[in-house]
Amino acid sequence: MTSAPSALFTDLYQLTMMQGYHAYGLHTEEAVFDLYFRKQPFGGGFAVWAGLEPALAMLETLRFTEEDLAYLGTLGLFRPDFLEALRGWRFSGRVTAFREGSVVFAHEPLLTVTAPLWEAQLVETALLNTLNFQTLVATKATRCVLAAEASPFGGQIVEFGARRAQGPDGALSAARAAYVGGAVGTSNVEAGRRYGLPLTGTHAHAWVESFPDELAAFRAYAELYPDSTTLLLDTVDTLRSGLPNALTVARELRAAGHELRGVRLDSGDLAYLSRRIRAALDEAGFPNVKIVASNDLSESVIASVIAEGGRIDVYGVGTQLATAGGEGGGALGGVFKLAQLGGIPRMKLTGDPAKFSLPGVKHVWRAVNDQGELVFDALTLGDAPRTGDRLSAPTNPLRASRVPGGLAWEDARQVVMEGGQRTGEPETLQAAQARARADLARLPAGTRRALNPHLYRVGLGEDVAGLRDRVAEGLRVHAEA
Template identity: 75%
Template sequence: MTLSTTAGGQPGALFTDLYQLTMMQGYYRHGLHEQDSTFDLYFRRLPFEGGYAVWAGLEPMLDTLSTLRFSEADLAYLETLGDFRADFLAALRGWRFTGQVDAFPEGSLVFPHEPLLTVKAPLWEAQLVETMLLNTLNFQTLVATKAARCVLAARSSPHGGEVVEFGARRAQGPDGALSATRAAVVGGVTGTSNVEAARRFGLPVTGTHAHAWVESFPTELDAFRAYAAVYPDATTLLLDTVDTLRSGLPNAITVARELRAAGYELRGVRLDSGDLAYLSRHARAALDAAGFPDVRIVASNDLSESVIAGVIAEGGRVDVYGVGTQLVTAGGPGGGALGGVYKLSSLNGRPRMKLTGDPGKASVPGEKRVWRAHDGQGLLAWDVLTLGDPPRTGDAVSDPTNPLRAARLPADLTWTDARQTVLRGGQRTRPEEPLKAVQTRAQTDLAALPPETRRLLNPHRYRVSLAADVAALRDRVSAELRDHAGL
C-alpha cells in the first residue's frame, strides 16, 4: 500500500496521528476550534554531537499546507472508524489551512531552543498539521545536517573533494529516499545516483557499474573494455572485484590508454572496499605516472564524515565521496532522529506553556521573535528571543535551560530578524525558492559560522538566549501554573 497523497504529490490530510483528529473533533464539539492559537516548532539537542543544524524541508511543507484538503475518500474512511460524528465530518469537507507561518529561510543554520517555525492559525488547523510538520522538517533537517558535515569534511582536503548521494537502496522506503536526496542537496552534495531524484530536483545523476558487470565477462579486462565501448565519453571503472591494485588498477590504465588512442578519456575509477586512504594514494600515483592526472578517484563503502576526515588525515587522494547509508539514514553518534517538538505558546493572545518536571523540557510561552547577530567580522555570533523589539547593547539575556547562565550583550553586534512570514492566509507570500538557492544559503551560513563551532569534534556551543522580557514572561506563567496546581 502506498502513502495517500494529493494530486500534487504532497501528503494528504490523513497523514497525521489519530489524536490530532480526535482533538480537532473535541475542539469543534466544545466550540473551541476557532480560537486563535500560536504553536512553535523547535528542537532541544543538536544532532551528531555537532555545533549546528541545517534547516531543511520548509519549501515542500509550504506546498503541503497551501493545498491541504480532506477528500471525499478521506471523509468516507473516517466515517468507518466510528469515532467521528456526521456534523464534524461535514465541517471537515470545507476545511483548509488558513493560517500564517513564520520561519527561518530554508538552508539557514539553526540551533536548539529557538522557534524555527511558528504557526498562527485557528486551533483545529494548527493542531492537525503538527504531525506533517514534524515528519517533514525533522527528517530533512537531520539529513541536511549530516550532508553538510560530510561536505565540510571532504572540503578539508588540500586537494579538494566533493560528495554525492548514493543512498537510495538503504533509505527508509521510496518517500524517504527522495526526501533524503533533496535534504542532502540542501546540505551541499553535488549529485545523486537516484535517477528519479535527479529528474525531480534537477540534479546531476552519477554512477559506475556494479561488481556483477565484471563477473558477467570472462575477465576483468574484458568487462572494462566492454563498458568503455558502450560509454566512451563517461567511463568510470570499479576496481575491487578481483584485486584493486594488482588487477583492477592496471586493467583500468590499459583501458584508459585504449580510450585515449580512440580520442576519448577515462573519466574515473571507483574504490568500494579496503583501506581507502592507502588505495587512493597508490591509485593516484599510478594514474599520474601513466599520464592520467585528470582521472578522478571515487570512493564509496559506508562512508561518513568521520571516515572521510580519516581518509584525508591519512593522506588519501579521493576526489569524490559517494556517501550512502550513513547519509540517508542519518547514522552515527547523536543521529537517527531529530527530536523536534511542536508546542502551544499562545491561545487567544494569552501565553501558554508546558511546565513539566524536567526544566530542560519546559516550553517558552508567548509570541516571540528571533533575532540573529553577526559580529564585526561578519561571523554568526548570537541568537536572542524577544517579545518584539530587537536586542540592544548591554541587555541582560539568559540561557533557555539555565537562568543562572546569564550575560550582557556586547556592542559589536549587528541584529537582523532571523525569520520571515512565508505563509499568510494559507498561501505562500513568495514563489518557491529553487533548491540551488537554498543550498547556497546553507553554504553562506556555514562559511559565516566560527570555525570552532563548525568543526566535527567537540565544537563550541553557539549561544541562543532569552531576552529579559521573554524570561520574565516565562517566570510569571510558570509561577501561575504552580499556584493553580498547588505546587
C-alpha cells in the first residue's frame, strides 16, 4: 500500500508475451499503444481523467528486483536468458496524454505509449488499473458535485468512503480521485497525509452511546474540540433530542467564545429533517452552523433532496463514491490497443464494429467556439481539421458531418514523458481539480446533465477513417486468402 507497484503487478500473459517477443527478436520493435474507453460511465456525457500522476510515477520507477526474478524462475515458464534480460529492464518510452483533470470522452486516445514492444506490453495492466479506477471515481465525484451545486443554497462534497472501498489501496486512490473530481476533503487520514487533502469528520453514534446521555456526549465532544465541533443528531431522536441538545451546546460554546461548526444527519428523510433543522438553527441565531448529511448518498439522492427543498450544506458521499457505484458504474471499460508496430499501422478487426481499434499515430484536437465553449473533438493523423473537412463517427462511418467555420483548435494532449522520464514537474492535485472545473465550465450545459445528456461528439478525420478502412480491408483480404 505504501510503495509503488511491483513489476509483477501485471497479468501473466504480459510476461509470457514479453518472453515470446524477446525470443523472436520483436521486443525492440517500436510499438504504439492507445488507452481509451468505449462507453461514457454512469450513462453521462463526459468523464474526468484522473490517475495520470501516479501512473507516471509508476513508469519512472518500475524495475524487476532480484526477488521478482527469483519468483519468476520458480514458475517453470521462463528461460534463463529472458530472466537475465529482465534484470536490466527499464521503461524508456514516450507517453502522450491528456493532463489530469481534463474532461474526456469515449473513443479518443486518452494516453498513448510509444516504446519498445516488450516495455509497452508490460505496463498495460498497471496503467489500466490505475487510470480506469481513478477516472471512474473522479467522474462520480464530479457528478455529485454538480448535483450539490445545483441547490440555490450551494453545496459541497466530501469523501467518506474508506470503510466501503475495495481495500486500502482502493480507499486511497478513491480519496485522491474524488478530490480531482471536486470533493473538498476526505475523512481518510492517510489520504490526507499522503496527498495533502483537507481532512473532515464528526463523531460516530458510538460516542453518544458511550456517555450517560446525549447531552453529556455533545458537551464532552465540544469541550475537546470547541472550534471544530460537528454533532451527530440521530442517535436517539433527531428533532426531539438531537437538535435541542445541539442548540444547548451551541449556546454554551458561544458563551465561551466559540461557535458550533455543524450538525450531521445520517438517517431519515434528509430533505424534511434538514428544512426543520435549518429553520431552528436560524431562529436560534446560528445561521452559520452547517448541516452535513451522509447515509448512502449519490448524485441522484442529492438531486432528490434538493428538489424537495432540502437545506444540506455538505454531503458526505461514501459507498457510492469510493466504489463508483450506481447505474453505469462499477468499472470503466478502458482498453489498451496496439495502433502501430515498427512503423506499420495495426488494428483489431472484429465482428462488432464498436470494438474496432483505430490504427496509426493519432492527434486529438479540441474545437472551441468564439464563446470559449467546447464543441467537439477530432482525431487526425496530422494537423487540425479545416473548415469543410468531413468527420465521421468512430463506430458508424455512415454518420458524418462537415467541420463548420469559426472554430479555434486546441491540441488536447501533451507529451508528459520522454525517455522514461517526466517532461515536467509533477502536477498538484489542486491543479488537476482546477482543470476539471475549468473544463466543465466550457462544456455545453446539456453535456453536464446527469440524465439523458447531450452527447459530445468525437469525430474521425478523413485521414484516420481512410487508414482504418485500408487496414481493415487488408486484414479481410488476408483472412479470406
